[in-house]
Amino acid sequence: MIPLSIGEIASILGGRLVPAGSAPEVAPSVDVLATVSAEIIDGSVQTDSRLVTDGSLFLALPGEVTDGHLFADAAVAGGAALVVCERELSLPVPQIVVANGVAALAALATEVVARVRAVGNLTVIAITGSNGKTTTKNLLREILSAQAPTVAPQGSFNNHVGAPISMLGITAQTRYLLVEMGASGSGEIARLVAIARPDVAVVLKVGLAHVGEFGGIDAVQAAKSEMVTSLPPSAVAILNADDFRVASMGDVTAARVVTFGLSESAAVRAENIEASATGTTFLAITPSGSAPVSLRILGEHHVLNALAALSVAEELGLDLAATIASLEAVPRAERWRMEVLTPESGVVVINDAYNASPDSTAAALKTLAQIIRPGERSVAVLGEMAELGEYANEEHDRVGRLAVRLNVQKLVVVGHNARHIHNAAGLEGSWDGESVLVKTAEEAYELLQNDLRRGDVVLVKSSKSAGLRFLGDRLGGVTP
Template sequence: MIPVSCGEIADAVNGELTGVAPSAVVDGAVVIDSRAAGPGGLFVALPGENVDGHDYVGTATAAGVTVSLTARPVEGSPCIVVADPQAALGALARLVVGRLPDLTVIALTGSSGKTSTKDLIGQLIRPYGETVVPEGSFNNEIGHPLTALQATESTKYLVAEMGARHQGDITYLTGITPPKIGLVLNIGTSHIGEFGSQDNIAVAKGEMIEAVTAGGTALLNADDHRVAAMRSRTKERVLTFGEAPEADIRAEGVKLDAEGQPAFTLRIGDFSGDIQLQFIGEHYVSNALAAAAVGAAIGMTPEQLAEGLNAATRVSAARMELTERADGVTIINDAFNANPDSTRAALKALVAIGRSRGARTWAVLGEMLELGDASADEHDAIGRLVVRLDVNRLLVVGAGAKPIHLGASLEGSWGNESAYVDSIPEALELLRSELRAGDVVLVKSSKGSKLRSLADALIEEGVQ
């Protein structure tokens, strides 16, 4: 973090200094895990479901932090006492970002694809300036300010991934890091249980476009009518991306290769360039175009964008991550998260890979969470799609996902083409007994359904 005095921090977070001088300086890392605490840093004592950060303030002090943000004084430790340490963390990040006038904030949101697109953006723009990109999916009221606090005087670009579960969440996060470039990827059904409808999701995600600062650029998906309509929510410059003919950054002739990796022609004005992505799934085309739109907004040439897209590789794990086992079984691990849109895209990629290899395909699917009243219908539709795509085998794991199995059965699956099990151990046992050389297995679910552990176990068995 850039050097800031404890007195300045206390003023910014409306806190009270205890056991520390106003002149003491924080110039180390800001952390919420005392094990990561170090000299000159700041520890934020957050309450948790199982542990209270205040129990570890002493550990952070012993590790050399200058001060801790706490909700109460802690004897023997320098503290800034605040009403809400989490809110204070956001206020601290806003203070730091406000002191970096040359920093360009690039913020993105959407119902799906945020983390993959964030990774792509980072790879595209890093050659043109020091860049801070969130680790994993640090996109909430805790992860977002922690990422922002990594910016220094030498940082040129801060990429900020922003999630939302309620109206106002994006407004809060953009208040911490006002975006010069604001990007909305899509409006799907993720968190529809919280919002009630896709139109309500669009209202919330559109807060990103309203937050774009004067002289900035709003980036909108021309293929999503709810996103395209957000043009009316800003007076700033707008660039569009997509496969629609009117898009400013456009893909034409999209096709998947034998490994399920998309290729297309990138068109920007008079420029035309061939792109072969190193990612599995057609949905990466939209992610790539969104990243290219960011690059165009900061002044990269079409040639630079094409070169960067062709060179980009997967960064975050468990997102269409392909592993070839020694016994000839291929595992596609896409169990980091799931919603209906991303699941459909993953299934299409599975079929493309299986078709190119002449291989038997397996879809191992768990529950897609936070779909509210639409959950049963959305899961049922995925089961029916599995049959229509002619996936060879379907294995559904967990009670919440059972409508996938029922939908497949009603659509025309019979015999043992579709199977349902209650638990991950049962799924692993079935797969152990039935997988054979050449099979391609997609494992897909929401993070909370924990099928990532099943994918990890399948991969691990291949190296034993």
Template sequence: MRLTLDDLATATGGSLHGDPTTVIDGLSIDTRSLAPGAGFVALVAERDGHDFVPAAVEAGATGVLASRPQPGVAVPVVQVEDTASALLAVGGLARSRLPDRVVGITGSVGKTSTKDLLAAVLRSRWVTAASERSFNNEIGVPLTLVGAADDTGATVVEMGARSPGHVALLCGVARPTAAIVTSVAAAHLEMFGSIDEVARAKGELVEALPPTGVAVLNAEDERVRAMASRTSARVLTYGLGEVDAEVRAASLELDELLRPRLRLLTPWGDAEVSLAVHGAHQAANAVAAAACALALGVDLDDVVEALAGATVSGLRMEITRAPSGAVVVNDAYNANPTSTLAGLDALAALPAAGRRVAVFGPMAELGAEGDRLHREVAAHAAGRGIRVISVAAPGYGIEGIDAVADVDSAVALLGDLGDGDAVLVKGSRVAALERVATALLAL
């Protein structure tokens, strides 16, 4: 979005040093990915963004948002008290210039994939802006809004919940007019304490909707379904199979690479849908995306066509056959108990697999319940006949688990793989277990 430096100064209450008519096109906090013409925000976190202002200017930044003087900088500077707060304010300004077709998505599992699928469908009708990867916090949300093109017709904003009130804060900036809540599960328990507290935090999204909005709720999750009482917006439910929902998938089947085929049943008509993404759980994400898009006015035929070619962000159920002939399921972006159990079920569902092995890293931020939840995942794997190799994750420690200290040891322990073998790689982001998948795909 094109904004002037005067716009930034007005929105943030900052002092402008330089030409007020200077234009920025979007904002960046990273000089490595800054597009020429964008503005640079000098955030102060583990590293001080002010140290990178010269590099940002060299990379083509046309303006800088900073919290201390920047003498000698060759572009205009808006100086504010706090750049993080200022970024939120600029996000709010950008939102005021977007049409009231803004979708917020939250949930313990599936929000990024649902965001990707919904954005693909909305693009069949409007220029659509959407969060990159998992940019779902107080930095990512305003960057998404400011990064929207001037002719944007629809915006999809992913919203994570790190503590009570966090989603409400993000809604105050993005002001969503539609919402999808995918699930409430045992994620981030270290911060919330209980799954009911997680539900309360996720429900802040539907509370923020206007009466003219629409809340798309997962009817299969009782805590999500109960959020209908927390909004004045229209409620549209979705689910799989025989669940009592207005939009649902029937006749769900998976092909040999676990790509779902289903019959979509909706108030707008029924249709056969084939997905390009992998995993039975993606069927629910696709149905959620379809429900929201249909409610916003996208034609059913366009929904079906868009879903057939839609992809999701990397490291999420990427199923690839290695040169060795083994199938590698790279789901290493993140992990919590619900998504890890789904990964195990997907691994078990692969046809003609001989040896099935799960390489697991830790599931982070589970608090006092962590060891129990890790053991339950390990027991589920054992019940499915799946061997588990844990990497720097002692919490899985039940009999029969192979525990190793690092990625190289895990790859070595897997040994020679070939036709009929299948390996699932999954762990929280801190584990970076995609390195295992990369090594296996090179064999």
């Protein structure tokens, strides 16, 4: 974080400053408050006490599972120099007591981004979409980091806590800030946009991911459109031309609109796409020229993510050859996202079980079907796609039928909540025993250990809650 005095932080948060070791019943003197207020904080901002280092600001947030206040002592032991909390604690470091920790975090991130923007040359790029946010962010991080100091979230820090924490990692030297914006309800993206004020905003897709929480696909579209509705005319909205719900967002933004996709109307598009077990190749066509791209990331669906990244680079005036070189250097989308594992058994495992929606599962199955060569057997190990609400049965049914139509040769369905995949595969009519339903990942592992043979290509796909990413690791020979 940029250097700020404790007094400035207290003012930004609208909180009450409590010096180190103060007794609740004794008001600190003016001199003590002045001395503490002048102390500078320039370390990281953390909500996880395990990530605290010397000089960190620890934000104690109450949560559904646990309460950050219970870990304040651990944070101090780890080196925290300041604690922001919702109730006064007995601590050997200063604390700022606020009414709402999440609101305080947002206020701090808003101020820090505004200050860096005012004194530096900061460009903020924000990304949202039902699928592909993290992959696109990772591609852009590789591109932009090669050009100038860049801050981007690790993993999927994209909610009302993770995104502001990522923003607070900037300094006066930061040239590019990448912000991944997720949401589970209306208003969440709008709040993040108000903090970051993006110069470039990317919308990838409107799909059924988390649709159960939103209440319908129209509500998902409305939530994702919050990315562009408040953009000023000076900003750029980069929209997926192949998704009509995303493309229509051009009608609700004052920003200049740039499109990407496979459509001939897209400003940045791809032709001659070829997918294999070693990656995906295509011809990128951009306003500044055309060039071949060889992604090491597996799956044709990641071409759209690469096109989105190319679109951002184009708007930033970056060299096309350098941009493509950075794209081609990315070895994988992310841990547990189309991650190719090659154990000594000779089986190829595609571990894509960090997240799953109907769209991403269909894309993963299509990739499996595309990369199979003669003599190889395709195996899909599928678990629940969570947070689909009333759409759950229908969408799991669709996945089962799709697996059959794509001629996936063996299907292992894991867990009661995914049973409609298995049932639909059997009802599709062309299968007899190729689909197996098991209760647990352990049962699936035992079944597959006895059944898999050299040359098999195995896709493991589920939502994170189903836990199949660990099954994928075991099948792929990854040691915990």
